[in-house]
Amino acid sequence: MNDQCVDPPGEPCAPGPGRADDPFIEHRPLLFTIAYEMLGSATDAEDVLQESYLRWSAVDRAEVEHPRAYLVRVVTRQALNHLRAVRARREEYVGTWLPEPIRTAPEVSEDVILAESVSMAVMLVLETLGPAERAVFLLHDVFGYTHPEIAATIGKSEVTVRQIAHRARRHVHARRRRFEPDSDATREIIQRFLLAAATGEVQALMDLLAPDVVQISDGGGKVSAARRPIVGREEVARFVLGVARTGAADAPVEHVTCNGMPAARFLAGGELDWLLAFEIRDGRITGLYGIRNPDKLHRADTVRALDRGGLRPWKP
Structure with missing residues (x-):
């Protein structure tokens, strides 16, 4: 690999002149999206792309008639191998496992197919x-x-x-579970949710939660987090208010788009402490996904370019 790479962190370097014309660089958003959806981990997806790029760099390009199809095949096979290797490790995971969150650009939410598939x-x-x-x-x-x-x-x-x-x-x-992608309307609901949690307004909080709402936390056994999913409006409200009483609700918060979903980013000591993604349907919060495992947050602020390759839509 080229030690003088000027690509953003995590981007593979194409050796020699004409790097911008390298099909791998051109199709990287599509390749990353496939690897991430296969593995549920941006870190593992980057590893797969690095392995795939090494294979691509050793190929005689003149023999590759359709570069994108060839690269998708390589990445898929590498992701399959990687997935089989990590499944046993996930079975031993402490608490509930959630995908490694990724920051997504606002336009991802405009592609409902893509937003739903990475939710x-x-x-x-x-x-x-x-x-x-x-x-x-x-x-x-x-x-x-x-x-x-x-x-x-x-x-x-x-x-x-x-x-x-x-x-x-x-x-x-x-x-x-169907949900509404990030939008001004969903962000307004989140703002009301955070205010109700911070002020302890139980009824206001309950009014925002669907009867069958589910709250899932992922601490990976490294930080404090609920070990099992919490189900139901009253139970989730009680949990949220308990977290708020610890002072977490007073932490600096920023609204972001995470996995095509509206999310809140909480800081502690200037560092990302936890990320809370919201699943919203028909004006009610149906799911709360809280990621606190520090191993899953160290790259959560990197905005990822995702792409389905301009192919036909996902039919329900």
Whole structure:
């Protein structure tokens, strides 16, 4: 790799002149999006992209007829290998596991397909799929690749891929929770939520929560966090007010877009202490996702460029 790289942190360097024309750099947002949705970790996705770039840099480009298809295949295979390796580690995770959050540009929320596919709720559903099911579902239903293309990518027959796709789609559609992407309206709801929590206004807080609201915390066993999901309006309100009484609600807060969702960024001592993403539907908060594991926050302020490759939409 080129030691004189001037790309942003985490960007691979293409050696020699004409780097800007390198297909890997051109398609990097798409490749990162595939790797991240496969793995649920920006750190692991960056590792996959680095490994994939090393493979790409050793290829005779003249022999690659369709660079984007070739790169998607390489990244998908590397992500599959990586996913199989980390699954055992996640089974031993302390407390509830949440995806590593990523800051997303506002335009991500304008692509409802993309915003939903990287949302915390859908990413958690993807975790319940096997590696092959996850790859097939994402490549077909999110990124728009055909069954024959996917079969060539993951090394299975087209018939098998169709069966996997049907099974995975049914699984995801039965479990995914719909939400409203980040917008002025959702941010106004969050502002009211934070004010009610800070002032201890129980009824105002309860009015903002859906009856079946779920609160999930991820501390990774390294910081204080609820070990299990909290379900129900009263239980979640009690938990939120308990957190507010510790002084957390008085911490400096900034509104951001995280995984295409409205989120609040809380600081302690000038450092990011926790990130709270909100799932909102029909004007009520249906999900709260609090990430406190410091290993998942050290790169959470990097705004990620995401891309579905301009392919057909994800059909519900």
